[in-house]
Amino acid sequence: MAHKIPKFSELPLDKNGPHHNAWGLYGKDDQLGTLNRLTDDIVKAASSEIQTGIRIGLDWPLDAQKDIPLFGRQAFHKEVYQKTPRIVNDDVWTFNTQSSTQWDGFRHFGYQKEAVFYNNTTLDQIHGTNGTPPTNTLGIGAWAAKGIVGRGILLDYHAWRLAQTPSPPHYNAFETGSISVADLQRVAEAQKTEIRFGDILLVRSGYMEAYAALSRAEIEAVRAKQPLTFTGVEQSDEMMEFLWSNFSAAGGDHPSWEAWPTQREYALHEVMLGGWGMPIGELFDLEALGRHCGEVGRWSFFLTSEPVNVPGGVASPPNALAIF
Structure with a gap:
């Protein structure tokens, strides 16, 4: 299937x-x-990933970071x-949309x-x-009409790295480090995971496992660092071309x-976010998700995510499910 997007070498499209x-x-x-790449045909084709009906949620609890979220963000409350005198309860939640699992919207960065x-939207x-005058331009609520739905793939860098014996590549979740395109491609090859146009990419770096091993005092020390430091995907032309x-x-x-x-x-x-709207x-x-993919030997799945319909919102919990 031909997909009509400019080559990476043709960017920037707006020369000004x-x-x-x-x-x-x-x-x-x-x-x-x-998200325009998630056409009806691509979503329909992705539905073939549903073979067993097994569903796996991908959202961390909204209060997972409790009262010490990173980047100085507000905690979930x-x-x-x-509702006396009736035997009826209501609740009120207040939280920063980026204090747990999140999609960054186009207003964020x-x-x-x-x-x-x-x-070219301005502050x-x-x-x-x-x-x-204020507008809701680029608000994350615009994504709610169709959601983020299609074929998801997991590149389990963490599992792949640990399998590299006798010397796995160095990784420390809490220091600045880069995961290269070459390594992500090696992960895909090792998993025998085909990458298709329009896929929704998820990378398991090992952060959650590392975070879960920290004491509160250690989390507070990480949070206090300025600037905060984390390992993530590399900044490079190769990475941008791979993603684009x-x-x-x-x-x-x-x-x-x-x-x-x-x-x-x-x-x-x-x-x-600012250049492509990705x-x-x-x-x-x-x-x-990583455990199940390893057990069944398949790292592709149908992914459904329904961002919250907040006009003008900056970010949203994904409300995401991987379906096998």
Whole structure:
């Protein structure tokens, strides 16, 4: 099947815009970016991944980081109250949409030097400042109409790394380190996982296992570091081309998706969110998924995710399921 997207070498599309942008590919008012790749035909084809009916949730609990979420974000709070005198309960939740598993929306991270978001959207348009009326442009609620649904693949870097004997590649979840395209391709080859255009990519780095082993004092020490440091996918032309050429969305189990702080003069967040409109997933709980994939020898599945329908929202819990 031919897929009509520009080659990576043809970016930027808008020559007046920042590096590697794909502005205007789906029109100047587009709200979906690379989610446009999830056509009806691609989603229908992905449904063939459903063979056993086994379902695995990918959301970490909303209160998983309790009162010490990273990046200074607000903790989840739940209030359950009785509607007296009836035997009826209601509850109220307050939380930062990025304090647990999340999709980063296109309002979250723009090009830093140019101070613009996807399709040349400005801070003034988002916030209604400097005489510009506020809008819901690029709000994550636009994704809710069709959701993020298609063929998901897990590249289980963590399992692959540990299998490299006698000396697995160095990995420390809490120091700046890069996972290369070459290694992700080796993972896919070892798993015999075919990458198809429009796939939703998930990378299991090993972060969740490492985080679960920390004491509270150790988590507080990690949280106090400035800047925070994490291992994630590398910043490189090769990584950008790999992502651009294949996927509709990409994410992983760690807090920053990419190596943090960035090791280049740009961040992947700028290019993916601000340049292409490619959703970034972070803090996905991939432990049960990784175990099941290893048991059945299949790392592809039908993935369904319904972001919360909040007009103008910046990010959302994914409400994601992998279905086999």
